[in-house]
Amino acid sequence: xxxxxxxxxxxxxxxxxxxxxxxxxxxxxxxxxxxxxxxxxxxxxxxxxxxxxxxxxxxxxxxxxxxxxxxxxxxxxxxxxxxxxxxxxxxxxxxxxxxxxxxxxxxxxxxxxxxxxxxxxxxxxxxxxxxxxxxxxxxxxxxxxxxxxxxxxxxxxxxxxxxxxxxxxxxxxxxxxxxxxxxxxxxxxxxxxxxxxxxxxxxxxxxxxxxxxxxxxxxxxxxxxxxxxxxxxxx
Numbered sequence: 001x002x003x004x005x006x007x008x009x010x011x012x013x014x015x016x017x018x019x020x021x022x023x024x025x026x027x028x029x030x031x032x033x034x035x036x037x038x039x040x041x042x043x044x045x046x047x048x049x050x051x052x053x054x055x056x057x058x059x060x061x062x063x064x065x066x067x068x069x070x071x072x073x074x075x076x077x078x079x080x081x082x083x084x085x086x087x088x089x090x091x092x093x094x095x096x097x098x099x100x101x102x103x104x105x106x107x108x109x110x111x112x113x114x115x116x117x118x119x120x121x122x123x124x125x126x127x128x129x130x131x132x133x134x135x136x137x138x139x140x141x142x143x144x145x146x147x148x149x150x151x152x153x154x155x156x157x158x159x160x161x162x163x164x165x166x167x168x169x170x171x172x173x174x175x176x177x178x179x180x181x182x183x184x185x186x187x188x189x190x191x192x193x194x195x196x197x198x199x200x201x202x203x204x205x206x207x208x209x210x211x212x213x214x215x216x217x218x219x220x221x222x223x224x225x226x227x228x229x230x231x232x233x234x235x
Contacts, residue, residue: 043058043059043060043064043066044056044057044058045057045059047182047206047207047208048180048208048209048210050210051128051130052127052128052130052132052178052210052233053125053126053127053128053180053210053233054125054126054128055123055124055125055126055180055182055208056123056124057079057121057122057123057124057206058120058121058122058124059119059120059121060082060084060112060113060114060119060120060121061114061119062114062116062117062118062119063113063114063115064113064114065111065112065113065114066111066112066113067111068087068109068110068111069109069110069111070107070108070109071105071107071108071109071110071124071126072107072126072127072128072129073104073105073106073107073126073127073157073158074104074105074107074124074125074126074127075102075103075104075124075125075126075153075158075160075231076102076103076104076105076122076123076124077100077101077102077122077123077125077152077160077182077229078097078098078099078100078101078102078121078122079099079121079122079123080099080118080119080120080121080122081096081097081098081099081118082096082097082114082116082118082119082120082121082122083095083096083097083114083115083116083120084097084112084113084114084115084116084120085112085113085115086110086111086112087110087111087112088105088108088109088110088111089108089109089110094115096116097122100152100162101152102152102153102160102162102229103153104153104155104157104158104160123182123229125180125182125208125231127157127233132178132233132235133178133212133213135177135178135213135234148163148164148165148166148169148171149161149162149163149171150162150163150164156234156235157233157234157235158231158232158233158234159177159230159231159232159234160229160230160231160232161229161230161232162184162227162228162229162230163226163227163228163229163230164225164226164227165187165189165218165220165225165226165227166220166225167220167222167223167224167225167226168219168220168221169219169220170217170218170219170220171217171218171219172217173192173215173216173217174215174216174217175213175214175215176211176213176214176215176216176230176232177213177232177233177234178210178211178212178213178232178233179210179211179230179231179232179233180208180209180210180230180231181208181209181210181211181228181229181230181231182206182207182208182228182229182231183203183204183205183206183207183208183227183228184205184227184228184229185205185224185225185226185227186202186203186204186205186224187202187203187220187222187224187225187226187227187228188200188201188202188203188220188221188222188226189201189203189218189219189220189221189222189226190218190219190221191216191217191218192216192217193211193214193215193216194214194215194216198217198219200221202222203228
C-alpha cells in the first residue's frame with residue numbers, strides 16, 4: 001500500500017510539473033525560423049584585404065537582412081539591379097539601383113534588407129583606419145568622364161571610375177592614387193609603372209587588386225575589351 005501510494009504521489013507531481021511548462025508558441029517558433037532564414041546564408045564574400053582597404057561582395061536574396069554592423073567609409077558598386085531598405089544613424093531610406101551605378105557611404109553602423117523581388121548583389125570597397133602614404137596628386141584620373149573612362153563618384157574621400165578599354169587601346173601615362181581595381185570581365189593588359197618595365201597581366205571577372213600611388217601606362221594587349229572599376233582613395 002505504501003509503495004502504491006508513493007508511486008501515485010510521484011505521478012501526480014510529474015503531471016503537475018508538465019502542466020506548468022508552457023509549450024513554445026507556434027508564432028514564436030515561426031518567427032525564429034524566419035529570422036534565421038532572413039539572415040542566412042552568409043551574404044559576404046571577401047576578395048581583398050590589406051592594411052589600407054578591404055573589398056568584398058554582398059549577395060542578398062529577396063527578403064534577406066544584413067543585421068546592424070560597423071563599416072568604414074566605403075564605395076558601393078551595383079553588380080545587379082536591386083532595391084534595398086538601408087538604415088544608418090537612425091535614418092532609413094529605400095532605394096533602387098541598377099547595374100553599373102555607384103555611390104558612397106560614410107563610416108558608421110548600418111543595416112539593410114533586400115525589399116525587392118530580385119537578388120541584390122553589389123561590391124563594397126572600404127577604407128580601414130590605417131593612414132595612407134601621402135598622395136602627391138588628388139586630381140581625377142586621366143580622361144575621367146570621357147573616352148574609355150567614366151567617372152561615377154568624386155568626393156573628398158574617393159574617386160570611382162569605370163574603364164572600358166578596347167582591344168589594342170592605351171591609357172597614356174597618368175597619375176593614379178592609392179587604389180583598388182576590380183575586374184568586370186576577363187582581360188589581359190600591359191602595365192608599366194613609374195620607371196619599371198611593362199609587364200603583362202591577366203585578370204578574371206571578380207578579381208580585385210591593390211596599387212599604391214604611382215604614374216602608369218595601360219595597354220589592352222588582349223583580344224577583348226578590358227572592363228574594370230577603379231576606386232581611388234584621397235585620404
